[in-house]
Amino acid sequence: MRRKAVVDRRKCAYCGACVAVCNINANELIETYLEINDNCNGCGICVKVCPVGALSLVEG
Numbered sequence: 317m318r319r320k321a322v323v324d325r326r327k328c329a330y331c332g333a334c335v336a337v338c339n340i341n342a343n344e345l346i347e348t349y350l351e352i353n354d355n356c357n358g359c360g361i362c363v364k365v366c367p368v369g370a371l372s373l374v375e376g
C-alpha cells in the first residue's frame with residue numbers, strides 16, 4: 317500500500333520546515349497554501365519536523 321503525506325490546513329502555520337526537509341521536492345508553499353504532490357513517497361520526514369502536527373501519513 318502506498319503512503320502519502322497530507323496536510324491539515326487548519327493547523328498549518330506555513331513555516332516551510334516540511335519543505336526544507338523533503339529531499340525530493342514533493343511539497344511546496346504556494347502563497348499561503350502547502351501543496352503536496354504525487355511525487356511524495358510517504359517517507360514521513362516532514363511529519364516529524366512539523367512543529368504544529370499539521371502533517372500525517374495516509375494510505376493510498
Ligand code: SF4
Nearest residue numbers: 338356357359360362
Ligand atoms: S512524506 Fe517525505 S516525500 Fe512526502 S512530502 Fe513529506 S518529506 Fe516529502
Ligand code: SF4
Nearest residue numbers: 328329331332334366
Ligand atoms: S512544517 Fe507544518 S506548519 Fe510548517 S509549513 Fe509544513 S505543514 Fe505547515
